[in-house]
Amino acid sequence: ILFPWTLFSQNHEFGITGGVSYYNGDLNPITPFKKNYFAFGLLYKRNLDFHFSFKLQALNGRVGADDLKSKNGYQLTRNLRFTSPIVELNATGEFNFFAYEPGNPKKYFITPYLFAGLGAFYMNPQTTYNLLQVNLRDLGTEGQYIPELDKKPYKIFQPAVPFGIGLKYNPFRGVALTLEWGMRLTFTDFLDDVSSVYVDPTLLSKYSGKLAVELADQSRSIFVENTGRQRGFEYTKDWFSYAGLQVSVRIPNPKGDCWRFRHKYRFPRIFKKKNTTF
Helix, strand or coil: CCCCHHHHCCEEEEEEEEEEEEEEECCECCCCCCCCEEEEEEEEEEECCCCEEEEEEEEEEEEEEEHHHCCCHHHHHHCCEEEEEEEEEEEEEEEECCCCCCCCCCCCCEEEEEEEEEEEEECCCEEEECCEEEEHHHHCCCCCCCHHHCCCCCCCEEEEEEEEEEEEEEEECCEEEEEEEEEEEECCCCCCCCCCECCCHHHHHHHHCHHHHHHHCCCCCCCCCCCCCECCCCCCCCEEEEEEEEEEEEEECCCCCCHHHHCCCCCCCCCCCCCCCC
């Protein structure tokens, strides 16, 4: 998909997308579409033929979760919360199950599809303290700035693997509507600033300050000392997802469609008419 696209396609699409983004991780382990945030973006697509497309997309959204919104007893006791902006760039390949031609409402006008690719995103987990928004990464709530623990601060720019499903439909000539839901596999467990265990509050106060101590451990636990106890699940990575509607306009090449796109599915003429002289 990535290499031959410059050779065959004469069909371009430019569009916008709008929908919701959400997160799954330590503060929301299972439930999809929980605590949704509005997300929007731009896209460019190049259609290779009736079944394959290549898409570039930029998305701007937000994710978040709150332990107090959970029914899990452990989470209610832990009492953590966060939000984070998400700015993503991705490149994906799409496979249409049925022959599909974008912007043609009469023929090849609808198909389900699968997509997968690579992307990168920006994150910055935050929380609210005394009506002020605080960047949690700056505090090192799990001891990232304590020399004795030899932990490094997590990066705010991370790679991701987007994949998912969708449905394409042409309502008008030259216009395509796409309903898409995609998940993002990430390689970080700090999208929510929660990963491993509670650190010693004395050390945390020494290197990161009292605010870090207050925001690192907000538990309503019967235990006076939580040092070394589980705060998150460090062996699982966090995910975020986007679901939305895309509206795109097809920009055809003025020289016309290429043979591969327009004529690939025409049946060859088997029986030729012979000239007969009587």
